[in-house]
Amino acid sequence: MNVLEATDVHRVYATTDAPALRGVSLKIQRGEFVAIVGPSGAGKSTFLNLLGLLDTPSSGELRINGVETSGLTEGERDRLRSQTFGFVFQDSFVLPEESVARNVALPLRMRGIPQDQQVDLVSSAIDQFGLIRKSSQLAGTLSGGERQRVAFARAVAGKPVILLADEPTGNLDSENTRLVLGHLEMLNASGVTVIVVTHSDEVARVAERVVRVEDGQVVSDQSVASQTPATVVDCGQLAGLDPAPKTPRTRSLRGWHLPEALTSLLLAPVRSFAILVAFVVAISGLVVAANLTATAADQVSETLSAAALDEVVVRLPDAGASLQAAERATELQGVLFASGSAALSESEATLRRYVGDVTMESAVATRIVDDRFLATPEVSVWPEHATALFSASDGSRAAILGPEAATSLGIAPDAIGDEIEIAGQPVTVVGHLTGAERDPTLLTSVLVSQADFVQPANLSWDLTVRTQPGLPARIAEALPLAIDPAHPESAQVRTVADIRTLTKGVNADLALTVLLVSVILLMLVCLTSSISMFLTVISRTREIALRRAVGATRRDIRALFLTEGTLIGLAGSLAGVALGVGATVAISVALGWSPSFDMVGAALAILAGVAAGSLSAVIPSRRAARIEPALALKAV
Structure with missing residues (x-):
């Protein structure tokens, strides 16, 4: 029975004018040893690729074990090829970073053969070719002859019906050539149909049939009577598989994608690490941003909520109204104290300090405050008597500096009595702020006493009213009438609702900012990873083609490349979340905040990283799947 039958086969490539094959017809019986010879460019390798289903004819008919291949789907062709053929090429195409055993097991893994069966088949094949002692050695460390023996072991591990060899001795010395010829004869004697393309007369002499190809045509087909016909073994029994192809839909899913993807990543640590770092940076940045947003929002919310519980702010037209309003506000039940303040603009409050002939200028926030302002327990000053000096109405203008304001003017934190100029008015420094719990911005400001400072015209004043906890809403309703019964509308009250609205606005703005930054960051990582994986496909072209061939x-x-991308995304996400949490703790401690962790955000970050990893592999995976094994496996 004919195991291979080609009838009037043509192969034309779009990139060449002349056809590679022109009407080739050939029948090969089971158990034959056939050598295909001819000059370079005659079409020998093209014909071998067509016989092995690595390529498709432009026209004509090709039957394998009685199955006409032109009507098969690509999945059916792949399955028929994997069950029928073993391949040996001029270049051994070993995977250099994997062991000899894993190289030999490659076709078995691609076919989804169970692990326990793989062990037996691989051990038998390795032993058959004298490689048992090197089974755990990396294939890349072997000599050329040893690599070719690995290729033979890989080709026969799955017990093929037909062995196709393309110039298997082309890169070998005479001794290794004799070993290869011995292997070919041994395999043929065991019942395997052997078809070898060669330039070597020595190789052709061991075949029982020599087919000569020239200019894409078979010009001669001679049998060598001296050869002993091999024992014919039924191909179904030999391969241990049903030779009739089945559609991919009837096959169970293969389970090798995950372990193969993991192995590929681990065996290329530099490449994998480079892609992984991009994901770690992106995801950790996302997590840090989300957590710090939550932490900052908590701090803002706590500050504003605290103010909402015991504080009301009233906008007044002038300082005189502020003094009178403060007195009337404190008469209300539930009010602890009230004080007024006004902020000068930078243009109104140019600060200068004269040191000899040197003039120092600073743009520092300046507030005019009344003598009640420093009575709040959240504000502390040094020295203790600074408050009395500050509020004295003796004609001298007094100022208290926050530490940052003092530094900007070149005044030591324990120095008092220095003269500075604010808005053209000389002012004496009588003390320094050492704490401002409720309003940290005071530490960057200069406080000027209302008592003697000449105020600019049209200056608006804020009356801050501190109440017992829970009473600001009720006090806010009563204040306008208490301050100015005749014109209650002149007092603009900032209510509790205003502050809560501000809190929500701050949180929403922070969340939106983080979302936009995160999306941009992930898009950049996705693009970077996709480019890296695309370059990886180019460097792994022959590996991919070899996997297709076997x-x-x-x-x-x-699926392999999508799995690799997903694994990178998952690993990068987990590492990024861990790094992000650690960075959040470190930054929060440095800022004196209590860290907050967005667990939902962390989970979403992991999902986003996995999705980005998978998405980045889509284009490279499609490019990898389009690689044609017949072209990619050509020897250099």
Whole structure:
């Protein structure tokens, strides 16, 4: 029975004018040893690729074990190829970073053969080719002859019906050539149909049949009577598989994608690490941003909520109204104290200090405050008597400096009595702020006493009213009438609702900012990862083609790269979340905040990282799946 039958096969490539094959017809019986010879460019390798289903004819008919291949789907062709053929090429195409055993097991893994069966088949094949002692050695460390023996072991591990060898001795010395010829004869004697493309007369002499190809045509087909016919073994029994192809839909899913993807990543640590770092940076940045947003929002909310519980602010037209309003406000039940303040603009409050002939200027926030302002327990000053000096109405203008304001003017934190100029008015420094719990911005400001400072015209004053906890809403309603019964509308009250609205606005703005930054960051990582994986596809072209040759489908290759991308995204996300949490703690401690952790955000970050990893692999996986094994496996 004919195991291979080609009838009037043509192969034309779009990139060349002349056809590679022109009407080739050939029948090969089971158990034959056939050598295909001819000059370079005659079409020998093209014909071998067509026979092995690595390529498709432009026209004509090709039957394998009685199955006409032109009507098969690509998945059916892949399955038929993996069950029928073993391949040996001029270049051994070993995976250099993997062991000899894993190289030999490659076609078995691609076919989804169970692990326990793989061990037996691989051990038998390695032993058959004298490699048992090197089974755990990296294939990249072997000599050329040893690599070719690995290629033979890989080709026969799955017990193929037909062995296709393309110039298997082309890169070998005479001794290794004799070893290869011995292997070919041994395999043929065991019942394997052997078809070898060669330039070597020595190789052709061991075949029982020599087919000569020239200019894409078979010009001669001679049998060598001296050869002993090999024992014919039924191909179904030999391969241990049903030779009739089945559609991909009837096959169970293969389970090799995950371990193969993981192995590929681990065996290329530099490449994998480079992509991984991009994900770690992106996800950790996302987590830090989300957590610090939550932390900052908590701090803002606590400050504003605290103010909402015991504070009301009233906008008044002038300082005189402020003094009178403060007195009337304190008469209300539930009011603890009230004080007024007004902020000068930078143009109104130019600060100068004269040191000899040097003039120092600083743009520092300046507030005019009344003598009640420093009575709040959240504000502390040094020295203790600074408050009395500050509020004295003796004609001298007094100022208290926040530490940052003092530094900007070159005044030591324990120095008093220095003269500065504010808005053209000389002012004496009588003390320094050492704490401002409720309003940290005071530490960057200069406080000027209302008593003697000449105020600019049209200056608006804020009356801050501190109440017992829970009473600001009720006090806010009563204040306008208490301050100015005749014109209550002149007092603009900032209510509790105003502050809560501000809190929500701050949180919403922070969340939106983080979301936008995170999206941009992930898009950049996705693009970077996709480019890196695309370059990886180019560097792994022959590995991909080899996987296709020994049984992997296009869908398998896509799944392999998508799995690699997903694993990178998952690993980068987990590492990024851990790094982000640690960075959040460190930054919060440095700022004196209580860290807040957005667990939902962390979970979403992991999902986003996995999705980004998978998405970044989509284009590279499609590119990898389109690689044609017949072209990619050509020897250099």
